[in-house]
Amino acid sequence: MTGGSTDGSAHGPTDRPALRFGDRSLTYPELSAAADSLARRLTGHGRVAVWATPELETAVAVVAALRAGVAAVPLNPKSGEKELGHILTDSAPALVLSAPGDELPSALRDLTRVDVGIDLGADGATGGPLPDTHASDEDPALVVYTSGTTGPPKGAVIPRRAIAATLDALADAWQWTGADVLVHGLPLFHVHGLVLGILGPLRRGGSVRHLGRFTTEGVTRELTDGATMLFGVPTMYHRIAETLPDDPALAKALSRARLLVSGSAALPVHDHERITTVTGQRVVERYGMTETLMNTSVRADGEARAGTVGVPLPGVELRLVEEDGSPIASYDGETVGEIQVRGPNLFTGYLNRPDATAAAFTADGWFRTGDMAVRDPDGYVRIVGRKATDLIKSGGYKIGAGEIENALLEHPGVREAAVTGEPDADLGERIVAWVVPADPQSPPGLAELADHVARRLAPHKRPRVVHHLDALPRNDMGKIMKRALSRG
Known part of the structure; x- marks a missing residue:
């Protein structure tokens, strides 16, 4: 998924891993071979479910689905039977992809299972061209289910166009290149861990090292061993902030990182300051959601102001509106309004839910995020909470x-x-x-x-x-x- 490609193809450097999970890794040619072998089995199957464990096989499965032109439905391995049953009924996947040996729940047993192989010596691992899938930018790449806080989870249909637009906009904002090595320990069933954390490095031709499970020891090890970027959520950075005073190796490792990024929720200002005091580094925050991928970010060449999520990304339009829908023109840092966005980063709709899709958009095409914010005089966005709960x-x-x-x-x-x-x-x-x-x-x-x-x-x-x-x-x-x- 580099050089403008949206199919997850791996045309990156050959002399270092594209993906590393623990002591298992794949170079770009190896990833291409493994993904192509699987993609030949997926072509023409429609949607496929991916049992999204934090393993190498999950990344290979999603890249293969992109190369085959079929939509992947990442499944949270911790989902309960009722929620899992709803997702499977709603998305109707043709197959479920999983690592060999994974024990799947009973809800998945009626689906045809395909084990994701990464044995490059196996027969057919590199044989024959891929069928021409004719995938377009508007074709679905992923169906990612929302958390379902107001009812059963809804499947957000994310087109290939949205993934490419978000990752290229972040490359601009973060000065993200093929020289970067990303480390993270995020789950792979949502857009933060999967789209940003796996497909992002692949699109740039860089590398990703997944910790499997987040630990401060893992962060120290990888940043000391050449990783340049860290992605995390506030609970991870809180653990880092708590550990830093008694862990000089962690402090030194963080101080040498090019970029520390937090997302998925607001990082408390107190943790920002504790990390900066010890390491000299500012954590960059960005703002996105399943339906929109990424909307704003503090830029790598901008001011990393604690408590803000920066400015709109290239190509993203953002406005604040009053309860009656009228736009808020003042950037005074005080007037609270709902964030609405539009741009190429948006999803195409909720699967099988035209009613919910219609309700999510205004008549002039802006997506109603439900997040409340203020804008500072220089355009920086500060989120103050969810409309429904905050x-x-x-x-x-x-x-x-x-x-x-x-x-x-x-x-x-x-x-x-x-x-x-x-x-x-x-x-x-x-x-x-x-x-x-x-x-x-x-x-x-x-x-x-x-x-x-x-x-x-x-x-x-x-x-x-x-x-x-x-x-x-x-x-x-x-x-x-x-x-x-x-x-x-």
């Missing part, structure tokens, strides 16, 4: 939960924090803080935390209720599941 209307003010969470995390007695709103007869909604204390035996009280927030932000943004928890509920990507908090 926008709190209290006392006549529109308040974003994110800035209150950042303020709470600056309190020495707070290890983790989430903020929600709940009905209040006087205020409309009152601000509720859910706090994991640094010392469970001596948690900070409501008055102390309310005063702390009021001094940093404004009195109307202080929490009115505080709940102490042992841990915050999180999904596989480390995002806090606020609906679980609201249910108590």
